[in-house]
Amino acid sequence: MGFFDRLFGKNKHKDDCDCGCKEHAAKEKKPAAEKKAAVKAAPQAAPPKEFVNPLDAFPLLPGAPPGGKLKLAVYWAAGCGGCDVSLLDTNERILTIGDMADIVMWPIASDGKEKDIAAMKDKEITVSIINGAVRNTENEHMVKLLRQKSLLVVSYGTCACFGGSPALANLVPGGKDEILDYVYRQCPSMKDFQDKQKAAVLPQTSVKTNDGVITLPELYDVVKSLDQVIDIDYSIPGCPPTQESIAQLLAAVAAFAYKGEALPPKGTMVGVSNKTLCEECPRKKESRRITKIVEPHEIDVDPELCLMDQGILCLGPATVGGCGAKCTRAAQPCRGCYGPTSVVSEHGSSIFTAIASLFPVLDKDPTCGEADIIEIMSSVKDPLGYFYAFTMSKALIKRSVVEKKKGGQ
Numbered sequence: 001m002g003f004f005d006r007l008f009g010k011n012k013h014k015d016d017c018d019c020g021c022k023e024h025a026a027k028e029k030k031p032a033a034e035k036k037a038a039v040k041a042a043p044q045a046a047p048p049k050e051f052v053n054p055l056d057a058f059p060l061l062p063g064a065p066p067g068g069k070l071k072l073a074v075y076w077a078a079g080c081g082g083c084d085v086s087l088l089d090t091n092e093r094i095l096t097i098g099d100m101a102d103i104v105m106w107p108i109a110s111d112g113k114e115k116d117i118a119a120m121k122d123k124e125i126t127v128s129i130i131n132g133a134v135r136n137t138e139n140e141h142m143v144k145l146l147r148q149k150s151l152l153v154v155s156y157g158t159c160a161c162f163g164g165s166p167a168l169a170n171l172v173p174g175g176k177d178e179i180l181d182y183v184y185r186q187c188p189s190m191k192d193f194q195d196k197q198k199a200a201v202l203p204q205t206s207v208k209t210n211d212g213v214i215t216l217p218e219l220y221d222v223v224k225s226l227d228q229v230i231d232i233d234y235s236i237p238g239c240p241p242t243q244e245s246i247a248q249l250l251a252a253v254a255a256f257a258y259k260g261e262a263l264p265p266k267g268t269m270v271g272v273s274n275k276t277l278c279e280e281c282p283r284k285k286e287s288r289r290i291t292k293i294v295e296p297h298e299i300d301v302d303p304e305l306c307l308m309d310q311g312i313l314c315l316g317p318a319t320v321g322g323c324g325a326k327c328t329r330a331a332q333p334c335r336g337c338y339g340p341t342s343v344v345s346e347h348g349s350s351i352f353t354a355i356a357s358l359f360p361v362l363d364k365d366p367t368c369g370e371a372d373i374i375e376i377m378s379s380v381k382d383p384l385g386y387f388y389a390f391t392m393s394k395a396l397i398k399r400s401v402v403e404k405k406k407g408g409q
């Protein structure tokens with residue numbers, strides 16, 4: 001039985017399957033005639049459901065809006081680029097968006113420059129879609145400029161909404177100096193190179209050349225979410241946002257532009273539900289008490305049972321729904337990219353609380369004492385990185401610090 005069979009829930013052997021694996025070969029085979037009759041009597045399987053692209057609910061745009069074309073800007077701050085690419089999930093509609101709006105800036109796709117944006121009137125851009133967190137001076141300058149020039153700003157993707165993976169840099173106690181030192185001096189691929197230099201080379205934020213001064217943005221010690229730097233109108237979480245979320249955003253903007261309908265209220269989180277991810281996850285919850293924490297690759301994952309019940313740490317209980325439980329359907333735990341529910345401000349501590357309820361301490365069960373719990377939890381590799389994988393910028397304590405002892409140590 002292959003990996004994909006297990007992944008897609010085909011690990012239950014039927015008596016009449018022909019997989020030929022050892023497990024099945026060991027079972028007593030039914031006589032051929034009986035087997036044939038059983039196959040004949042079996043009801044016809046329902047045809048597979050046709051995949052419906054959520055963007056099909058959003059028709060191709062019918063030329064320019066009555067009030068003239070909108071202006072659209074897309075900016076990529078500190079992120080991996082996946083959010084920019086996810087906009088291409090609009091498929092062929094990306095071409096017709098050009099009917100609705102002029103794209104005044106989209107660094108990976110069109111030629112709008114910072115000076116073009118700076119020359120625009122305030123609020124001249126209808127919508128700026130900004131992905132990525134804010135981690136350097138250029139990010140901060142650009143998002144502030146786009147805010148000034150835009151009617152609406154959308155915080156697009158988990159990095160923009162909560163800091164995302166770039167904000168894991170906040171866990172490095174020495175901040176940017178420690179990061180730069182490791183990346184440019186200590187890591188094995190750079191160390192050899194640096195050892196051969198007369199002086200270690202680090203990126204400079206300003207260098208004089210014969211042609212003038214060349215500058216680079218300066219890194220910050222703390223990576224921030226977009227709303228910690230500018231006022232935002234809408235948020236779309238997701239790493240990256242899904243087609244459904246993009247469809248909702250496009251539908252709202254199109255209804256505003258073509259029919260004059262009111263935009264969603266400021267502060268709307270697009271594409272999220274008012275439930276936790278657990279409530280939309282199809283896995284069967286038995287609220288088993290866990291006694292061991294495992295990674296998905298360490299066990300044969302039951303295709304129907306809740307992952308937490310199987311000892312796999314899943315952030316579903318503390319994560320807001322909306323993605324359709326994409327990861328848990330594929331036998332991977334939720335890592336929390338949609339962020340916390342509206343009633344929770346601290347994603348990481350919320351998941352700690354959920355996990356605490358899974359230990360059998362309240363059952364007068366003598367098999368799980370404090371030492372056992374410490375042992376179980378110690379098996380979580382990088383707990384801060386796990387529980388705040390996407391939301392470090394929004395944590396109450398936003399960065400690691402090294403406590404100085406008396407005497408300056």
Ligand code: SF4
Nearest residue numbers: 079080082083159239
């Ligand atoms: S949210 Fe995810 S996909 Fe988007 S920029 Fe951040 S890491 Fe990349």
Ligand code: SF4
Nearest residue numbers: 278281306307314316
């Ligand atoms: S803990 Fe994870 S696997 Fe279990 S029901 Fe919730 S989302 Fe699904």
Ligand code: SF4
Nearest residue numbers: 323327334335336337
């Ligand atoms: S299951 Fe969790 S990590 Fe996966 S897409 Fe949904 S919210 Fe994000």
